[in-house]
Amino acid sequence: MRIGVPKEIKVHEYRVGMTPSAVREAVFHGHEVLVQKGAGFAIGLLDEQYVAAGAKLIDTAEEIFASADMIVKVKEPQESEWKQLREGQVLFTYLHLAPDPEQARGLMKSGVVAIAYETVTDARGGLPLLAPMSEVAGRMSIQAGAHCLEIAQGGRGQLLGGVPGVPAAKVVILGGGVSGTNAARMAMGLEAHVTVIDLNLHRLYELDTRFGPSLNTIYSTVDAIEEHVLGADLVIGAVLVPGAAAPKLVSEEMVKNMKKGSVLVDIAIDQGGCFATSHPTTHAEPTYVLHDVVHYCVANMPGAVARTSTFALNNATLPFTLALADKGYAKALSDNPHLLAGLNVYKGQITYQAVSDAIGVPYVPAAQVLAR
Template sequence: MRIGVPKEIKIHEYRVGMTPPAVREAVHHGHEVLVQKGAGFGIGLFDEQYVAAGARIADTAAEIFAAADMIVKVKEPQTAEWKMLREGQILFTYLHLAPDPEQARGLLDSGCVAIAYETVTDSRGGLPLLAPMSEVAGRMSIQAGAHCLEIAQGGRGMLLGGVPGVPAAKVVILGGGVSGTNAARMAMGLEAHVTVIDLNLHRLYELDMQFGPSLNTIYSTVDAIEESVLGADLVIGAVLVPGAAAPKLVTEDMVKRMKKGSVLVDIAIDQGGCFATSHATTHADPTYVMHDVVHYCVANMPGAVARTSTFALNNATLPFTLALADKGYKEALLGNPHLMAGLNIHKGQLTYKAVSDALGVDYRDAKTVLAA
């Protein structure tokens, strides 16, 4: 199979779909890899390294999209990219379609086969291709939130961990999954006062056993969220419904009643955000203030630490990339129900129910579509 790796074009996105070691592995499996010139330059992965790994360098994205059987990316395709996709071409990347009807329509119209990293599952019910970036985003959320609490950023002028004789900041984390757990670990390491709120009692038990009395765990109700958010200095939104739009757990009324200069960091913004006042921002302009509350809602947070993120992501995606290339997408998907869960769009048909529910677009079962 001919695999294409274009340079990411989303603003301040320096990650790349395949590293030189991943390319070498694909070439070792007998595949051809085309990498766009300068695709990894921003994180110190140079064209010479890709050539040494066996890749062929293409000058433009148009060359990549025209020649490749499968496109391997990081971020969802931008408008210029989805217009270059063709019928039957495989797209393997993050999609986050639920809050993005325009992209969904573009991919449906292209006739491509779109497989989303964020909905591929594993035998334990986890999301193995989302987990590495969730780890990064969770850890980053605390350093971003701590920075936003500084007075020059519009924050309350608080040091997250306080100092002897002065109380630490109160950090509330909505969601105890991968992102939330990593956020809690970082916040506790900085000696903040940390509370995690989640609907899953078993998960709260696991967190309690993992972190002990230093972490407060609370079962999620409207009352619990409201009380905790109103008392918080920093709130991390780390909720996830796989493939679906994030639930709006914090209302605009709650935001209005929060303390002046408090901070919201919305990790769930890729799926539409879990704060009613959230809208996506960029690394170039990461924050805005609404109702005297600082909002950090960068839609590709791990892109800020692009080298770490790229290698972590490649470790997770490479086995699936090779399976798609070695077997062809139909055999690979039909032979692996966890990879099958990643199929969101197949030749003009939407095949992921949570996206269908969010967008109001007709849905067809992935297995049925592939078997036809």
């Protein structure tokens, strides 16, 4: 198979779909890999490393889209990219279609076979291709939140961990999944007062057992969210419904009643955000202030540590990339129900229920379209 790796074009996105090591593995499996010149330059992955790994360097993304059988990316295709996709071509990347109906319809029109990293599953019910970036985003959320609490950033001028004689900041984390757990771990390491709110009692039990009295765990209700959010200095939105738009757990009225200079960090912004007042921002302009509350809503948070993120993501995606290339997409999807769960768009049809519900187009089960 001919695999194409274009340079990412989203604002301040420096990750790359395949590292030289991943390219070498694909070439070892007998595949041709086309890499756009300079695709990994910003994170120290140089063209000569790709050539040494067996890649063929290509001048433009247009050439890659025109000739590759499968496109491997990191971020969802931008409009100029989805217009270059063609029928039957495989697209393997993050998509986040539920809050982005325009992209979904663009992919449907192209006839592409689009497999989303964020909905691929594993035998334990996890999301193995989302988990590495959730780990990064969770850890980064505390760094970003601590910075936003500084007075120069519009925050309360509060040190997350306090100092002897001065209380630590109150950090509330909505969601106890991978990103929420990593956020909690970082916040506790900085000696903040940390509360995790989640609907899953078993998950709360696991967190309580793991972290003990250093972590406050609360069952999620409207009352509980309101009480803890209004008392918080930093709130991390880390909720996830796989493939679906994030639920709006914090209303605008709640935001209005938060402490002046408090901070919201919305990790869920890729799926539409879990705060009513959230809208996507970029690394160039990461924050805005609304109702005297600082909002950090960068839609590609792990892109800020693009080298770490690229290697972490490639470790997870490479086995699936090789399966798609070795077997062809039809057999690879049929053989692996966990990879099949990643199929969101198939030749003009939406094949993921949550995306269908979110954008209001008919749903066709993934297994059904493959059986035709």
